Amino acid sequence: MDKVAIIGVGQTRYERGNTKSFAELVYEVTRKALDDAGLELDNIDNVVTTTNDFYDGRTIACMAVAEASGSYGRDATNVEGDGTLSAFYGLMRTLSGVYDATIVTTHCKMSEGNPRKLFNQAFDPIYDRILGMDAISSSALQARAYMDRYGVTEEQCAMVSVKNHANARNNPYAHVALEITIDDVMKSPMLAEPIKRLDISPISDGACAIILATEERARKSAKKPVWVRGVAHCTDAYRLGERDLTYSAALETAAKKAYKMAGIRNPFKQIDVAEVYDAFSYMELMWYEGLGFCDRGKGGKLVESGKTQMGGELPVNPSGGVLSAHPVQVAGLARIAEAVLQLRGEAGGRQVPGAKTALAHGITGICGQTHCVWVLSNEEA
Amino acid sequence: MNEKEGSDRELLEITSGEAEHVYYWHCGHYVSKFLLGLRDKKTILGIKCSRCGRVYVPPREVCGRCFATMNEWVDLGTEGTIYAFTVVKLPYIDPNTGKPIKVPRTDIYVKLEGADTCLMHWLDETDEKKISVGAKVRAVFKEHRRGTIHDIECFTQI
Numbered sequence: 122m123d124k125v126a127i128i129g130v131g132q133t134r135y136e137r138g139n140t141k142s143f144a145e146l147v148y149e150v151t152r153k154a155l156d157d158a159g160l161e162l163d164n165i166d167n168v169v170t171t172t173n174d175f176y177d178g179r180t181i182a183c184m185a186v187a188e189a190s191g192s193y194g195r196d197a198t199n200v201e202g203d204g205t206l207s208a209f210y211g212l213m214r215t216l217s218g219v220y221d222a223t224i225v226t227t228h229c230k231m232s233e234g235n236p237r238k239l240f241n242q243a244f245d246p247i248y249d250r251i252l253g254m255d256a257i258s259s260s261a262l263q264a265r266a267y268m269d270r271y272g273v274t275e276e277q278c279a280m281v282s283v284k285n286h287a288n289a290r291n292n293p294y295a296h297v298a299l300e301i302t303i304d305d306v307m308k309s310p311m312l313a314e315p316i317k318r319l320d321i322s323p324i325s326d327g328a329c330a331i332i333l334a335t336e337e338r339a340r341k342s343a344k345k346p347v348w349v350r351g352v353a354h355c356t357d358a359y360r361l362g363e364r365d366l367t368y369s370a371a372l373e374t375a376a377k378k379a380y381k382m383a384g385i386r387n388p389f390k391q392i393d394v395a396e397v398y399d400a401f402s403y404m405e406l407m408w409y410e411g412l413g414f415c416d417r418g419k420g421g422k423l424v425e426s427g428k429t430q431m432g433g434e435l436p437v438n439p440s441g442g443v444l445s446a447h448p449v450q451v452a453g454l455a456r457i458a459e460a461v462l463q464l465r466g467e468a469g470g471r472q473v474p475g476a477k478t479a480l481a482h483g484i485t486g487i488c489g490q491t492h493c494v495w496v497l498s499n500e501e502a
Numbered sequence: 503m504n505e506k507e508g509s510d511r512e513l514l515e516i517t518s519g520e521a522e523h524v525y526y527w528h529c530g531h532y533v534s535k536f537l538l539g540l541r542d543k544k545t546i547l548g549i550k551c552s553r554c555g556r557v558y559v560p561p562r563e564v565c566g567r568c569f570a571t572m573n574e575w576v577d578l579g580t581e582g583t584i585y586a587f588t589v590v591k592l593p594y595i596d597p598n599t600g601k602p603i604k605v606p607r608t609d610i611y612v613k614l615e616g617a618d619t620c621l622m623h624w625l626d627e628t629d630e631k632k633i634s635v636g637a638k639v640r641a642v643f644k645e646h647r648r649g650t651i652h653d654i655e656c657f658t659q660i
């Protein structure tokens with residue numbers, strides 16, 4: 122693969138009930154990413170937006186962010202899915218040799234609708250939808266299958282919540298930062314057994330944008346470029362009933378491909394910091410395993426060891442992760458933006474000192490049907 | 503007119519209103535046959551991939567793993583085991599009626615005997631201490647059936 126770098130990032134603060142329109146959120150991060158890269162819109166020749174018509178309550182919602190994303194008068198396309206997938210598409214277009222600099226935007230304003238109804242509507246209307254499945258109940262089924270198979274405990278899941286909510290206190294963009302104990306998580310209200318109130322992410326409003334550039338353009342950029350060293354995505358079966366819910370086959374496949382491209386043989390040793398899509402606390406443990414940080418079933422032991430907390434061998438989610446801010450479709454791109462800040466040494470109170478190689482991970486679909494894995498570095502291949 | 507000082511800084515909201523947007527989904531040949539099995543024979547039909555041998559329930563035209571058309575129907579009966587369960591305690595809106603649903607309610611994935619995939623449905627037990635992965639269950643059918651997944655009232659432990 123030719124060299125491509127990320128040269129600019131921008132995020133809003135993530136919160137519930139932001140009073141800007143979704144286009145105003147997109148404008149905010151487009152401007153921030155351009156300023157971060159030291160570019161003007163004239164330097165951008167390609168735009169990839171990310172929208173979901175149900176979430177936005179509007180058909181062909183991508184058209185409504187044309188001006189805000191800088192699409193006016195430019196080559197603009199849209200992805201429906203997590204922002205890591207929009208970035209993947211932006212990367213492919215950058216590699217086509219036709220474009221110099223690509224801006225990728227994504228937004229979430231789910232507070233304007235009813236998130237639980239919207240998640241219910243993701244299911245097959247003939248079966249699971251009319252039985253009332255949603256993100257929480259389906260994830261509870263996945264958590265039950267996984268925990269029962271490997272003996273992972275509710276306390277081990279709670280440790281993820283304690284760690285990430287504490288990390289969020291160092292992230293000015295985070296929605297929910299908390300100083301809590303395992304006991305607090307265990308005693309929080311049961312939503313869908315074994316998932317409790319403090320095991321789940323908040324649905325947040327917000328937006329994120331990044332700028333991808335060719336090697337030539339990246340060398341002229343204002344900030345130190347962050348190079349894309351490996352990337353892959355993979356999709357599992359649509360219906361949960363057709364998947365083995367005790368591990369993520371799709372994540373294992375995506376991670377292996379991305380690592381091969383990046384020349385990573387031992388991800389736990391070679392990656393300095395990881396930002397993963399922990400929509401629920403148990404998910405972070407499953408994703409450790411899918412990403413090869415430990416063997417299948419050992420995620421609980423890994424969080425227990427303290428190796429994934431700040432100061433550990435491989436800090437996971439220094440930003441507080443998705444548990445601390447969950448703007449749907451934005452959250453994966455926010456993982457990439459956070460990885461970029463880490464690799465530039467600009468992550469402030471959540472900085473992992475001397476980070477050279479970072480991993481960012483995004484998911485789309487029910488219980489992580491699709492996984493996208495990015496390996497980024499401040500060192501060239 | 504009530505004009506108070508600073509009212510030009512008020513932030514407004516507009517609602518989408520009460521209009522409904524109703525869909526009519528075609529079930530197709532495979533799903534129709536499955537639903538007719540529930541309605542007319544009180545049985546659960548799956549479909550087998552002749553290439554990899556997997557039995558899918560609910561049935562579908564294409565095996566995703568082989569990208570092959572499936573034609574071999576299998577009568578799976580009404581019994582199986584619990585693959586995963588959750589007792590839902592957070593009240594929410596019933597998508598069928600728009601009215602609040604009664605909680606607690608137990609969602610399960612059932613692996614029917616002879617099937618390789620799981621069917622999602624409800625269990626008539628809401629005490630999680632009395633439910634376990636691997637427990638045997640049987641489908642309970644409604645008396646008046648209309649050709650929907652709700653023709654199965656729920657599953658019950660046997």
Ligand SMILES: [Zn+2]
Pocket residue numbers: 551552553554555556565566567568569570
């Ligand atoms: Zn097959």
